[in-house]
Amino acid sequence: MRRVAGIxxxxxxxxxxxxxxAPKLDTGDTAWMLISTALVMLMxxxxxxLFYGGMAKRKDTLNTIAMSxxxxxxxxxxxxxxxxxxxxxxxxxxVIGSPSKLLLNGVGVKSLQxxxxxxxxxxxxxxxxxxxVALVSGSYVERLKFSAWVLFSIxxxxxxxxxxxxxxxxxxxxxxxxxxxxxxxxxxxxxAGIAGLVGAILLGRRKEATLxxxxxxMVVLGAGLLWFGWFGFNAGSAVASNGLAxxxxxxxxxxxxxxxxxxxxxxxLHAKKPTLLGLASGxxxxxxxxxxxxxxVNVVGAIVIGILAGTIPYFMVAVVKHKLGYDDxxxxxxxxxxxxxxxxxxxxxxxxxxxxxxxxxxxxxxxGQVIVQLVAIGTTIVYDAIAxxxxxxxxxxxxxxxxxxxxxxxxxxxxxxGENAYNIT
Numbered sequence: 326m327r328r329v330a331g332i333x334x335x336x337x338x339x340x341x342x343x344x345x346x347a348p349k350l351d352t353g354d355t356a357w358m359l360i361s362t363a364l365v366m367l368m369x370x371x372x373x374x375l376f377y378g379g380m381a382k383r384k385d386t387l388n389t390i391a392m393s394x395x396x397x398x399x400x401x402x403x404x405x406x407x408x409x410x411x412x413x414x415x416x417x418x419x420v421i422g423s424p425s426k427l428l429l430n431g432v433g434v435k436s437l438q439x440x441x442x443x444x445x446x447x448x449x450x451x452x453x454x455x456x457x458v459a460l461v462s463g464s465y466v467e468r469l470k471f472s473a474w475v476l477f478s479i480x481x482x483x484x485x486x487x488x489x490x491x492x493x494x495x496x497x498x499x500x501x502x503x504x505x506x507x508x509x510x511x512x513x514x515x516x517a518g519i520a521g522l523v524g525a526i527l528l529g530r531r532k533e534a535t536l537x538x539x540x541x542x543m544v545v546l547g548a549g550l551l552w553f554g555w556f557g558f559n560a561g562s563a564v565a566s567n568g569l570a571x572x573x574x575x576x577x578x579x580x581x582x583x584x585x586x587x588x589x590x591x592x593x594l595h596a597k598k599p600t601l602l603g604l605a606s607g608x609x610x611x612x613x614x615x616x617x618x619x620x621x622v623n624v625v626g627a628i629v630i631g632i633l634a635g636t637i638p639y640f641m642v643a644v645v646k647h648k649l650g651y652d653d654x655x656x657x658x659x660x661x662x663x664x665x666x667x668x669x670x671x672x673x674x675x676x677x678x679x680x681x682x683x684x685x686x687x688x689x690x691x692x693g694q695v696i697v698q699l700v701a702i703g704t705t706i707v708y709d710a711i712a713x714x715x716x717x718x719x720x721x722x723x724x725x726x727x728x729x730x731x732x733x734x735x736x737x738x739x740x741x742x743g744e745n746a747y748n749i750t
Contacts, residue, residue, distance in 0.1 A: 351440035357566035358441045358449060364557025365452035369397045369459050372554055376547025376609075377463050378746075380602075380655050383539035384736025385467045386746035392462035392474055399478045400455040405429055408454060408482065409447050412490040419498030422491050439564055449561065454490070457513045458482050463655035464521030467531050468727050471741040473720050480720075481520065485712045489516055489705055504701035505676055505684045505694065507573065508562035510617025510669040511705045518662020519709040521653055527717050528726055530652040532733055539746075541601060548605035552581060555612045559619040572680055573619035577612065580631035584611025587635025595643065603639075610638040610660050614668035618675060621684040626675030630668060638663045666702055673698035 374393040381389040410426035417423055426432060438446035458478050492499040493506050506512060538544050559577045563570035588607025593599040614634035615627060642659035653659060673695040676686035685691040720726060732740035
């Protein structure tokens with residue numbers, strides 16, 4: 326009896342310790358994640374839809390908006406069917422998640438992801454997947470069949486986005502390697518940028534390849550909604566209502582403002598005019614570049630990232646694209662790809678352990694982090710480029726990729742949807 330009496334107190338101590346360590350729902354964190362998820366949804370609809378729609382030709386406005394709209398709808402369904410399970414469930418060999426949560430099997434109202442309901446984490450990650458697919462469309466607008474885009478969206482989110490999200494965020498091999506990506510530099514922006522570049526090259530140049538926005542106020546409205554929603558994108562990636570979320574929020578705003586100014590002054594010196602389109606483009610480039618770093622760097626790092634994000638992507642768009650001759654219609658690679666690579670690399674340099682102990686960069690005594698970041702960048706580029714190429718070639722065989730010349734001249738609003746964006750009499 327004495328031995329039993331001695332064991333029971335020890336069991337009670339261990340039980341109490343286990344209860345203390347067990348995750349508990351935090352209502353403040355949950356409220357913030359509900360808001361953040363709604364903000365990220367806003368980034369696709371209406372943010373990106375208006376941003377891209379305003380930049381396209383008037384006769385292609387509705388088709389451009391429809392590509393973002395349908396991408397969000399398709400990914401919403403794919404994600405709950407199998408996307409979430411394969412991206413964020415138990416790791417299998419560092420490559421993919423377990424299929425045990427298909428159709429959200431076992432994810433109930435009491436299931437937790439840290440201190441928030443797992444169901445809201447599911448939707449939060451869904452909004453990331455959706456905007457990544459929608460971003461790709463900017464390279465393909467004004468010439469891609471809508472039927473091809475629908476099939477591409479399903480295949481690409483399944484075969485490209487889901488695996489890469491698992492590798493970086495779901496416990497896959499890049500996560501185990503120590504790659505830092507707070508909110509989507511590799512998973513979202515490099516991913517979208519490379520897919521956009523590959524598709525732009527395969528599709529070929531448009532008959533009218535100039536970029537003259539049909540509605541610049543719409544572009545700026547879309548950019549403003551993107552900036553607003555990006556606070557949920559970056560600060561929400563703390564998955565908590567805490568100081569780290571506040572740091573990511575401040576870094577996001579600082580880098581974005583700095584990049585918009587940097588782009589404006591660079592364009593002013595290079596092209597002799599500071600355009601409103603340039604300000605909006607610079608802001609988006611800043612948002613992209615700070616995304617992987619938002620929860621790792623201090624405000625000085627955010628300022629440096631913003632300065633570089635306003636200059637390097639500018640020259641990618643204004644100079645490099647024209648010299649190489651590829652028709653990336655709305656500059657998905659020039660802005661998202663280039664700024665995503667820049668941000669991911671600079672995260673490895675500026676990651677400050679006093680902001681987030683999970684990240685320590687070159688300037689704080691860890692030069693190896695730069696190598697890890699380069700491996701993550703390179704892996705994402707190579708896999709994405711090959712997989713996107715294969716998907717597009719298969720679709721070209723099955724349904725064709727480009728509309729015919731007459732439909733392109735007529736405009737995709739009319740030829741693909743039978744509608745007009747502006748019915749002015």
